Amino acid sequence: MSKQYETVIGLEVHVELSTKTKIFCGCSTAFGAKPNANTCPVCTGMPGALPVLNKKVVEYAVAVGLAADCEITRDIRFDRKNYFYPDNPQNYQISQLYFPVCRNGKIAIPTKDGGEKWIRIHEIHMEEDAGKLKHEEKENRSVIDFNRSGVPLIEIVSEPDLRSGEEAVEYLNKLRLMIQYLGVSDCKLQEGSMRADVNLSVREAGSVSYGVRTEMKNLNSMKAILRAVEHEKNRQIQLLAEGKNVIQETRRWDDGRGCSYPMRSKEDAKDYRYFPDPDLVSVHISEEWILEIKKRQPEFRSEKIKRYQTEFGLPRYDAEVLTGDKALADFFEKTVQLCSRPKKVSNWLMGETMRLLNEKAMEPNDIPFSPKHLAKLIELTESGAIGTTLAKEVFEVLFAQNIDPERYIEEQGLKTVEDTQELNHIIEQVVKKYPKSVEDYKNGRKKAIGFLIGQIMKATQGRANPTLAKEMLEKRFVQ
Amino acid sequence: MNLMKLSALELGKKIQSGEVSVMEAVCDAMEAINAKEEALHCFITVDEAYAKKRAEQVQNSIKNGELKSLLAGVPMAVKDNLCTKGMRTTCGSKMLEHFIPSYTAEAVQKLEQAGAVLLGKTNMDEFAMGSTSETSYFGGTKNPWNQNHVAGGSSGGSCAAVAANECCYALGSDTGGSIRLPGAFCGVTGIKPTYGTVSRYGLVAYASSMDQVGPVAKDVSDCAAVLEIISSFDKKDSTSIQRPALDFTSALIDNVEGMKIGIPISCFDSELDSEVHNAVLTAAERLKERGAIVREFDLGLMDYAVPAYYMIACAEAGSNLARFDGVKYGYRTEAYEGLHQMYKKSRSEGFGTEVKRRLLLGAFVLSEGYYEDYYLKALRTKACIQNEFKRVFSQFDVLLSPASFSVAPKADSSLDNPLKMYQSDQYTVSANLTGLPAMCLPAGTNQNGLPIGLQLIGNRFEEKKMIRTAYTLEQAMRRKGEKNHVKTV
Numbered sequence: 001m002s003k004q005y006e007t008v009i010g011l012e013v014h015v016e017l018s019t020k021t022k023i024f025c026g027c028s029t030a031f032g033a034k035p036n037a038n039t040c041p042v043c044t045g046m047p048g049a050l051p052v053l054n055k056k057v058v059e060y061a062v063a064v065g066l067a068a069d070c071e072i073t074r075d076i077r078f079d080r081k082n083y084f085y086p087d088n089p090q091n092y093q094i095s096q097l098y099f100p101v102c103r104n105g106k107i108a109i110p111t112k113d114g115g116e117k118w119i120r121i122h123e124i125h126m127e128e129d130a131g132k133l134k135h136e137e138k139e140n141r142s143v144i145d146f147n148r149s150g151v152p153l154i155e156i157v158s159e160p161d162l163r164s165g166e167e168a169v170e171y172l173n174k175l176r177l178m179i180q181y182l183g184v185s186d187c188k189l190q191e192g193s194m195r196a197d198v199n200l201s202v203r204e205a206g207s208v209s210y211g212v213r214t215e216m217k218n219l220n221s222m223k224a225i226l227r228a229v230e231h232e233k234n235r236q237i238q239l240l241a242e243g244k245n246v247i248q249e250t251r252r253w254d255d256g257r258g259c260s261y262p263m264r265s266k267e268d269a270k271d272y273r274y275f276p277d278p279d280l281v282s283v284h285i286s287e288e289w290i291l292e293i294k295k296r297q298p299e300f301r302s303e304k305i306k307r308y309q310t311e312f313g314l315p316r317y318d319a320e321v322l323t324g325d326k327a328l329a330d331f332f333e334k335t336v337q338l339c340s341r342p343k344k345v346s347n348w349l350m351g352e353t354m355r356l357l358n359e360k361a362m363e364p365n366d367i368p369f370s371p372k373h374l375a376k377l378i379e380l381t382e383s384g385a386i387g388t389t390l391a392k393e394v395f396e397v398l399f400a401q402n403i404d405p406e407r408y409i410e411e412q413g414l415k416t417v418e419d420t421q422e423l424n425h426i427i428e429q430v431v432k433k434y435p436k437s438v439e440d441y442k443n444g445r446k447k448a449i450g451f452l453i454g455q456i457m458k459a460t461q462g463r464a465n466p467t468l469a470k471e472m473l474e475k476r477f478v479q
Numbered sequence: 480m481n482l483m484k485l486s487a488l489e490l491g492k493k494i495q496s497g498e499v500s501v502m503e504a505v506c507d508a509m510e511a512i513n514a515k516e517e518a519l520h521c522f523i524t525v526d527e528a529y530a531k532k533r534a535e536q537v538q539n540s541i542k543n544g545e546l547k548s549l550l551a552g553v554p555m556a557v558k559d560n561l562c563t564k565g566m567r568t569t570c571g572s573k574m575l576e577h578f579i580p581s582y583t584a585e586a587v588q589k590l591e592q593a594g595a596v597l598l599g600k601t602n603m604d605e606f607a608m609g610s611t612s613e614t615s616y617f618g619g620t621k622n623p624w625n626q627n628h629v630a631g632g633s634s635g636g637s638c639a640a641v642a643a644n645e646c647c648y649a650l651g652s653d654t655g656g657s658i659r660l661p662g663a664f665c666g667v668t669g670i671k672p673t674y675g676t677v678s679r680y681g682l683v684a685y686a687s688s689m690d691q692v693g694p695v696a697k698d699v700s701d702c703a704a705v706l707e708i709i710s711s712f713d714k715k716d717s718t719s720i721q722r723p724a725l726d727f728t729s730a731l732i733d734n735v736e737g738m739k740i741g742i743p744i745s746c747f748d749s750e751l752d753s754e755v756h757n758a759v760l761t762a763a764e765r766l767k768e769r770g771a772i773v774r775e776f777d778l779g780l781m782d783y784a785v786p787a788y789y790m791i792a793c794a795e796a797g798s799n800l801a802r803f804d805g806v807k808y809g810y811r812t813e814a815y816e817g818l819h820q821m822y823k824k825s826r827s828e829g830f831g832t833e834v835k836r837r838l839l840l841g842a843f844v845l846s847e848g849y850y851e852d853y854y855l856k857a858l859r860t861k862a863c864i865q866n867e868f869k870r871v872f873s874q875f876d877v878l879l880s881p882a883s884f885s886v887a888p889k890a891d892s893s894l895d896n897p898l899k900m901y902q903s904d905q906y907t908v909s910a911n912l913t914g915l916p917a918m919c920l921p922a923g924t925n926q927n928g929l930p931i932g933l934q935l936i937g938n939r940f941e942e943k944k945m946i947r948t949a950y951t952l953e954q955a956m957r958r959k960g961e962k963n964h965v966k967t968v
Contacts (some may be wrong), residue, residue: 041581041582044807045802045807046562046580046581046582046808047562047568047570047575047578047580047683047684047802047803048560048561048562048580048584048679048680048681048682048683048684049680049681050679050680050715050716050717051717052714052715052716052717053717080798082797082798082801082845084801084804084822086804086806086818089802089807090801090802091801091802091804092798092801144806144807271846271847273797273798273842273845273846273847273850274845274850275794275795275798275845275850275854278686278687278688278718278795279684279687279717279718280717281717281718
């Protein structure tokens, strides 16, 4: 019988913080500028230039630390990590080794049986991003863009508490949502504003010591993480089953080929010669400062879920879906403020909006219409000014062009027919055309009226007020 | 008459009053430079066209009443490790032979705002690593008092240029004595202020935790006046300090009544030249005559200062100089295959022997397995020395010692024995390890006519007591008719 193995995973997650300026100079962090447009002597490593800490970065890092239940280090320092690479203009990266800003936190992830599991956070530290190196094969040269050099990052290091790829993904989702709620990063794996390295080892079930681990880099999506974990776990188990050893090394995941290959082993691991950066003084994080940051902490998802149920009377399911994305929750709240029909707003967002977003592979952050217009559409439907079928058609236009529904309905002449004279005329035609149904109704088959109303709606292209039509029909039959 | 023979304040006064023009001053400086540079080599770069253009600008501003600084229009020079926009800044290295900065160092900018006229950039030991100025890629600076001797280092060009009347004053930098040692060898006055007093922004870093910019001048008054201009809190430098007592010229008082001056007896060891020893004792007598209480005392831990200093300085230098890699600016080797060969060849060819020695030492003390034994131990030693000085300054106002154990050594005699050269910093490095203010001032010449230098060390932020002591000593010397800087070369 083959042995049972347990997978042990720890994650190192890099998150790019969305401060307006870089961590050690005043240059903009804006994305998409011309190469080297957002640079200065500091972030290009000019002789004599000196770093000055952007306090906002500390605040953002502390905010994440508080949300992850971390201890906040009161006197933080920065250290230099020395290594040569052209994307690193000083040939050292300013990071934190000895006094990271946060330590000993924890984050709960949901388990399959509906329970919770706590994942411990080892530390969170701040550091600067590097520039971008481009190899121009045709010209046989390499060029560097330092726009990203000095963009602030935090690295969130978990303890090896995860046991599967699914848990790793749950943890990342939880982390991402928390950070998005804090508004300190957009956390996009594909665009690199969130990057995860996976440390993985396997051990025989029941063993208390850890196996030899590998570190996996270049994981650009949740799917890639799941695949990479599965692949690496199997690779290690196979090695052990064959009586071989796992080598401690850094591996690079190739998502196209669905496998990984070694980048460097422990033997040629670099000595980074870390030491305290003498250009930066230690920064004290006072009790008052922490309180100030605490005061600004937003309402997190679990709190929102509760509030949506009590304040708006939404079912738990709705509350969970809406809060599953910060942008969606924000949109929901803005719309409710304008039309005060929470359940209707929820229905429109969870139904039609999500359907169209999925169809077009868009994120809730990209919802192309305004809360104001959705609120108007809901009001128009509720007042009976338009029917539900028509409302859905109008919504499609709203999604495509963000039109004002009220004006659109007027311009297109789509307003419900409330005019009894006009309706009477149509009723007469329908009654004449379907005498059989009229007969059925009169003989006690009350359901037949539904068919007749349907015909009235058809004749008016859905513009008839169905309630009014029904009343008028009944009146006519009584006569 | 060469106007450069005047002190900076004397010349500044004449310029303000209209007695002489800025252009006349610049022309005199250029004349002196042209006459002496070939022999002395104080400058790496002289920019006559720039200086003359500046002279006109500054003259206009003085005329309009926009510039009232006492030093407006006075020609000066800047050590070549302070960035000057548009003017090459080499750090005495082949690595930066053609490097032109895109910005000006804060200290230089402060002087330019006060109307200083920059003549050029002065010679120095490569990246400020050396005690003789002989590690300069561009060749050493000769001592204006005797050209067979070195000017000292690393700010040798600045000190020799002032001594030789090629400029009125200059800026230097001091990491382990780099202003005070050449200052003593050249018979000029120089101040290393309390760490954090002058912005390091634009000073090409050697050892960031100890580097300070300071003035080199013909007398104490000029030094105080220049220091007053360049000192300021600068938010571009995180180690810059918002501090009190920056009115240094108010301390130019010829009186040390009741001040407690300490002389560390450990400085009188067997290595010390007897004439230098006597000069310290003479200075002590003069201070006593002016009412000071002078007492010898035991200063512990001094044997550890030089090793601790070199470990910390080299560790920081190894990291600070990593940016010179041939990628972005500076020297790049001509032929190479691949990135690593380009790094290796560029750095092997671009740096000199002394720089390489210190970079290797720095890499070593920070390496895994050695960090605790060397670097951390050095930091702990530094903390012990700081405590020792704290104790001492609870008893004394100012410390008096030699600036160097001898006068300027002969040229070409120092570089073969680096350890001995490192020992020449023994009196000066403590002020850098502790961040305390210190200065050198001349105390006559020895029997061979070479200047002897004294050192004063003050308590943190107490430059004024130190300046007052120096001024009193200087006035006493003047009354005795002793010359304190070179009048002719």
